[in-house]
Amino acid sequence: MGEKLGQNKNFITLMTAQAISSLGDWLSIVAIITLVGLKWEATPLQMSLIILSLALPMALLGPVSGAVADRMERKTLMIVSDVVRGLLILLLTLAANVWMVYACLFTIGIFSSVFIPAKNGKLKELVKDEHIKGAMSLTSMIDSSTKVLGPLVSGILVTAIGTYNVFYIDSATFFLSAVLILFLPKTMNEGMTRKSNGKQGPSFKEEMMEGLSFIRQSSYLMYGLFLLGVSLLILQLSDSQIIILLRQLTNVSPDLFGYAVTCSGLGMLFTGIFLSKKTNYNAFLYMCLGVLGIGLGFGMMALLTNYDLAHSIIWVPGLALVAGLSAGLVFIPFQAATQEKTPVHMTGRVFGVINSTTTTATIIGPLAGGALATVIGIIPSFLVTSSLLIILFFISILFKNRVEQEDPHVTESQPGTQGAASR
Known part of the structure; x- marks a missing residue:
């Protein structure tokens, strides 16, 4: 009998990191909408651009980010992505106008577009083929749970402790996720193996x-x-x-x-x-x-x-x-x-x-x-x-x-x- 999915400590660690950072994503979205929509009284167009600023990099850069995730070590990419996003959420507390918010969210979207394929690649490294369907179901359960709990918790926190304190909590979730990912094993992927052997592989565009x-x-x-x-x-x-x-x-x-x-x-x-x-x-x-x-x-x-x-x-x-x-x-x-x-x-x-x-x-x-x-x-x-x-x-x-x-x-x-x- 092989190792069951619930006994795979590396998989559990990855899912815990995902749950923490996904909950943080929803915390920040509600806090940003509260800040820009209520306190700054943004126009409907400005409110639409908030979501667009976050989503556009992921739409445009998906194939590029996926190639990066296959070429570089995925654990390192995930840690860097989490740390940078945590710092950018902190930077939102200093935002003086809506354009600073757009810039921060656009950059967060860039690093999120790297994190997602790197996370899926890491999951494939850590989980055996016979457990993949169960693993993807658990991943989806985490996303659905945070979608339900995140806005609820964020609304309570914004009311209880204020918008900027929610940003601090959200930033901490990214840093905590990065710490958990540190405990995952490294894996030599195809691009890194070629580099260590001195072999010339396909160009980035070809990949x-x-x-x-x-x-x-x-x-x-x-x-x-x-x-x-x-x-x-x-x-x-x-x-x-x-x-x-x-x-x-x-x-x-x-x-x-x-x-x-x-x-x-x-x-x-x-x-x-x-x-x-x-x-x-x-x-x-x-x-x-x-x-x-x-x-x-x-x-x-x-x-x-x-x-x-x-x-x-x-x-x-x-x-x-x-x-x-x-x-x-x-x-x-x-x-x-x-x-x-x-x-x-x-x-x-x-x-x-x-x-x-x-x-x-x-x-x-x-x-x-x-x-x-x-x-x-x-x-x-x-x-x-x-x-x-x-x-x-x-x-x-x-x-x-x-x-x-x-x-x-x-x-x-x-x-x-x-x-x-x-x-």
Whole structure:
């Protein structure tokens, strides 16, 4: 019997570091919005640029950051990323205007774009292939949990101790994460091995393009990434407009939006728990069912709002829970299968491309959703979103057999890469 995932101390250390820094991310976002939106009375455009400043580097630099994560030692990259982000959060306490906030957030986004593929690559180094699906489910559970707890804790802390003290706490979470990562083993990746042997490898540009080439070789990764990106883009058309939809209801509770967001996060958390107990499932089928579930959830929410159904305090969070459960079925199986199919020396580049694709969708989606809702109305825009997701489900089912006909050489694990760590 091999070592179980719960007995893998290095994996537990990595997940603990991720949980601490992810919670800190949500602490700072709520604190920044409070500072800029309430104290500085920023305009709607300035508020939009806050999220854009953080997301744009991750959308633009994903393939570049992934190549860096594969070329350099991942443990060192993660530590440097955490330390720099911790210092930048401290710098926010000295910000005198919104442009300083933009600059800090843009730089934080650059180092976050490096951290994410480095973390996924490190996870592949530390976890055996048979445990990858469980590991990715646990990673998603952490993200979902911090999404639920982070804004709640941040709101309490901002009220109790003030915005700037929350920045100090957030900075400390990054430093603590860096300390935990110090205890992880180092691993000689392919780029470092070539350098130590004096061999000339491919150029940085060539390495960056290898991530795209690897994805194109795999029918699953290619269509799975397409399905993930398109469904996320369609989802964001309406997800960013939910609070506008809820305003159409009579006697709506002021806390209803908060309940919906919380239930959505809980839904993804429950899916993560469910999938962490399963090691053998059809990832692509789960993705298709997830797309269908999101589409049905959004469609029902629009229809019930149109008829102004009573007891919205029950059915809105309930449908948000369904959407969260379904979203988990889209994201978690794809990332788990990608980890399985990608050799350890390629994980940075592959996940860099994936991160760039998903971040781009989250940037374009809300902008397009706002324009769509303005032109045709909020309820029709939700029905359009629902219809597009349901159509995408049927198209995906039609291509299911073709997608699952995988070339064997694409999914081969790279020999001698996992378990080769040293302190």
